[in-house]
Amino acid sequence: MLGATAALLLATACADGDNEPATTSSSITMENFAFHPANPEVRPGEKITVANKDSATHTVTATEGDTFDTGNISGGDSGTFTAPSQAGRYAFVCTLHPNMTGTLIVR
Ligand SMILES: [Cu+2]
Secondary structure, three states: OHHHHHHHHHHHHHHOOOOOOOEEOOEEEEEOOEEEOOOEEEOOOOEEEEEEOOOOOEOOEEOOOOOOEOOOEOOOOEEEEEOOOOOEEEEEEEOOEEEEEEEEEEO
């Protein structure tokens, strides 16, 4: 019985793995009216660089509260923002093009 219990615990541990598709990155690129990666994984309080490869102006703006906001980043320019100090998932958007969306994963 002990062996069966151990096997069950092992299976549970394996099933609990993190299969979230996330990219460890401290930079975000805006290109073709999309964020790359769209779901960047960063550390709490990390400074994130945002490069705008489009000709249009874009922003990275948290959708809830004023957690973070790059302000306007002109085409070909770059900006920065600081990740929240609290772990969590933070949806963001380009305020000028609301169809540009992403989620910052802080952990
Ligand atoms: Cu935009």
